[in-house]
Amino acid sequence: MSLPDTGEHDRRLDESLLRSLHVLLSEASVSQAAARLGVAQSALSRHLKVLRQLTGDELLVRVGNRMVLTERAQALAVPTRRILADMSLLTAEAGPVEPRELRQSFRIATYDFLPRQFFADIAERVARQAPECDVVIRGLGSRFEHYRQLADGEVDMVITIWPELPGHLRAASLLTEPMVCLVREGHPLARAPMTLDDYRRARHLSSLEHVPGQGTIIDAQLAELGVSVHTAMHTQFLGMAPAILARTDLVFTTGRLLAEDFARQYPLAIVPFPAKIKPHRYRLVWHERTHKNQAMRWLRGELTAAARELAHRPRS
Structure with missing residues (x-):
């Protein structure tokens, strides 16, 4: 693959230059950007020279043994990406692609x-x-x-x-699945059907809020039931949940598929949610x-x- 010839005196900013700029800003390396685009390094170096002329900035400068983006280059990253994305609206691809030929x-x-x-x-x-x-x-x-x-x-x-x-x-x-509760094996709430009062009195493990002060999606569903709970631990990393549940009496409310995945890793019990609640x-x-x-x-x-x-x- 070769890049179109953009001589030093051709100062038009076309799609080819924009794509080169986008990858150069992403990789901060001429050699790595050339490999990602599937072009010769010398061809991409010529594009970088033209881009420097068009922007009036070095874009990539050497610091020690590596290249770093200038402040101007960092500021160009988002608009370059947005322009390329918007350009895709102007053309419609005629037929299906061959996945094996994709490189992205x-x-x-x-x-x-x-x-x-x-x-x-x-x-x-x-x-x-x-x-x-x-x-x-x-x-x-x-x-x-x-x-x-x-x-x-x-x-x-x-x-x-x-x-x-x-x-x-x-x-x-993509998926619709029922909500369940996950607790350690031998948990008191796993021995008999759990009631909504049992659920309310329990201590809970929860994911972090996506917007501080607005709660999680589960908090919103519980509010519709008129239920509030004591969350003893929040985590952004749900991969921690099974180990935490296995060593505590906390209750974790989640979709059935994730609960089953966790229960295969640790000695945990899946308990039906004690009320009618919207599925995930x-x-x-x-x-x-x-x-x-x-x-x-x-x-x-x-x-x-x-x-x-x-x-x-x-x-x-």
Whole structure:
């Protein structure tokens, strides 16, 4: 692959230059950026020279034995990403892509409220079908941060359980599962049917709030029941939950699939939630600009298929 010739006197900023700029800002390395784009390092160096002329800034400078971004370059990262994302709205891809020919990063924002098997399945699917691609899984951040991430092109799609959705975003259902309680084996609440009063009096383990002072999605569901609980421990890392539950009398309320995953790791008991409560509804969300992008459409299909397989996996 070769880059179009952009001579030193050609001062037009085109898509090829923008893509070179985007990858250079992401990698902060000419050699690594060239490898990611699949072009010769000398060709990308020529693009960098033109970009320096167009921006009036060095963009990349050497500090010790490595290259770092200038302040101007850091400021250009978000608008460059957004411009490239917006440009995808101008063209429609005629037909389906061949995953094996793709060479890109897929960026998903989510939280670890789905079982490990789901993420392992996604990793296996991408590695087998699109071996030149990589997947970046990052946290959701605050409750509405992922809307900005999608708008700015920082992430390609989001998996969330929050129901709010602005009009410029698209969504599809991934999973619906009942809520359950998870406690250690031998816990007093695991010996007999748990009542709502039992649940209210217990000490609880919970995830952190997405917006301070507004509670979690489970807090909102409990408020609809007129129930408040004493949360003795909050954690942003749900992977800690099974070990904590196994050594305490705390109660953890979550979806059935994650509870079953944790119960396979530690001596834990799954207890039905003691009242009628809305199930967890996981949704896959993406921006309008990537709706017709064939690579993103392919990945959305794989995420949906992985979720379907997880939902129909035999109970152990």
